[in-house]
Amino acid sequence: MMRSLDRLYNIDDFRKRAAEFLPKGIFEFIDRGAEDDEAIRNNVAAFRRLRLRPNVAVDASLLSTATTLFGVRLDLPLAIAPTGAAGLVSYGGELALARAAAEANIPFTLATRSMSSIEDMAKAGGVLWFQQYLWRERERSFELIDRVGAAGIQALIVTLDVPVQPIREFNKRNGFTFPFRRSLRSLADMGMHPRWLLSVIGRYYANGGMPSYESHPGIADNVTWADIREIRKRWPKTLMVKGVLRPEDALQAVACGCDGVVVSSHGGRTLDGTIATIDALPDIVAAVRGKATVIVDSGVRRGSDIVRALALGASAVMSGRPALYGLAAGGQAGVGKVLATFKQELATTMAQVGRQRVEQIGADVVAGGTA
Numbered sequence: 001m002m003r004s005l006d007r008l009y010n011i012d013d014f015r016k017r018a019a020e021f022l023p024k025g026i027f028e029f030i031d032r033g034a035e036d037d038e039a040i041r042n043n044v045a046a047f048r049r050l051r052l053r054p055n056v057a058v059d060a061s062l063l064s065t066a067t068t069l070f071g072v073r074l075d076l077p078l079a080i081a082p083t084g085a086a087g088l089v090s091y092g093g094e095l096a097l098a099r100a101a102a103e104a105n106i107p108f109t110l111a112t113r114s115m116s117s118i119e120d121m122a123k124a125g126g127v128l129w130f131q132q133y134l135w136r137e138r139e140r141s142f143e144l145i146d147r148v149g150a151a152g153i154q155a156l157i158v159t160l161d162v163p164v165q166p167i168r169e170f171n172k173r174n175g176f177t178f179p180f181r182r183s184l185r186s187l188a189d190m191g192m193h194p195r196w197l198l199s200v201i202g203r204y205y206a207n208g209g210m211p212s213y214e215s216h217p218g219i220a221d222n223v224t225w226a227d228i229r230e231i232r233k234r235w236p237k238t239l240m241v242k243g244v245l246r247p248e249d250a251l252q253a254v255a256c257g258c259d260g261v262v263v264s265s266h267g268g269r270t271l272d273g274t275i276a277t278i279d280a281l282p283d284i285v286a287a288v289r290g291k292a293t294v295i296v297d298s299g300v301r302r303g304s305d306i307v308r309a310l311a312l313g314a315s316a317v318m319s320g321r322p323a324l325y326g327l328a329a330g331g332q333a334g335v336g337k338v339l340a341t342f343k344q345e346l347a348t349t350m351a352q353v354g355r356q357r358v359e360q361i362g363a364d365v366v367a368g369g370t371a
Contacts, residue, residue: 005330005337010345011301011322014338018089018328021196023189025176026088030324032269034166039268043299046276050308051367055354065346067358069107069316070155070238070259070293072127076343077306077358079107081267081297081320082131082157087115087211090327091203095124097323100335102126104343109157109318112144115211122151129155131242133162134220134227145235156235157262158228161243163221166270225252232257240295243270245280247287250294260293267298267320278309285313303345310358311365 008014019027033040065076080101086093094116101108107127110118122128130148134141148156171177175185190197204210232239240260241253250261263281265274277298285294296309297318309317319342326338355361 003330005334008329008334008337010341011325011338014322014325014329014334018325021193021328022089023186023193023196025171025174025186025189026085027328028170028174029176030083030085030089030321032168032170033267033272034168034269035272037268037272039265039272039274040299041268042274042276043265043268043278044301046278047299047301047305047308050278050311052304052307052349052353053365053367054352058351058354058356060351060356062356063347063351064357065343065350067316072107072154073105074107074127074316075105076346077310077314077316078339078342078346079129079295079316079318080109080323081318082109082111082159083320083324084111084113086111086324086327088200089324090331091200092116093327094121096327096332097335098124098126098128100323100326100332100339103336104339106339107155110153118147118151118153122153128153129157129238131157131159132231133159134223136218136220136222138227138230142231142234145231149235149237153237155238155240155260156231157240157242157260158231159242159266160223161245161264161266161270162219163223165219167272168269225256228253228256228258240293242297244284245275245277247283250284250288250292254288254291258292260295261288262318263294263296263314264318265298278305278312281309281312281314303342303347304349306342306346307349307353307355307361308366310361311363313363 008017067074067077080097086097090096094114098108098121102125107129109129109131110121111131112133130153175183238259240262241258242262242264244250244261244263253261263277263284265277277296281296293315295316295318296314300317300319306317322338323335326334353365
């Protein structure tokens, strides 16, 4: 039985509830990053360093958080980022995330390493994107892309920032592996969280057993821009690349025919000590000069962060951890409240900085903005 969501007012409240509910190994897998977690802290802090400059006496009754992204009208400039452990956070976690996103009219991104099939997820409706890791055996990747297209997924996102396995000592200390495999340490951890054990693992076994990961490519250490050009030939819909932090890489994506670039440090989960994504954003926006849609993720924790990102030239943001915190706190309803919290905070910040529509949020909203 999920606890009430009434006293959860912001993303940090949801994070604390998730930490109570989940086994430590699973919570730290979704909450932490790589090595010393410097990149996570820097991503969040960099947003806070940007000061807002409001206009006053602007009619806030006309305010709308709606936007258009890749020709699709959305209720706010936010997409749920791909997260591979959703099925361990909550029973049928990916489906709950997708349904909550559909209700909020924002995109949901299904991860390659998910516990739900592409075809089942397509039935959830809404705006669905798919995140693609590449196998060393490229034909397997191309077969998966064909499945994604046949299922009616609207956009493909190729992740480029995991050329080798990241260093995450905490997973070893917690006895956690991904894909998930039981160990003495993880079993002891699970036993200390009976509500999670019954509501997640118990339900899986009551309904036929634990699902397997639908697709789990190993880390492909030989990915190049030639692969993106080949995928562009095979994928006729919206194509994005994710993990870009340098202008020259964004220009490579444009040259390969990508429709979008996701400025991302993988939530700080791959290379520790990276530049904050919000700091990398302006140079990338300036480099692509409107030839591709620019989205930013990593570090978004408030609706005011969305305003900061839009002010520096992003068309939207992606966010992964907050949705997982909501999923742990209350399943689909918890995700829905997280998204509603983002929307309320975004609307409040827009009203207070004197912007009635998303497209009015420009560089002048932040001190020193250069987008």
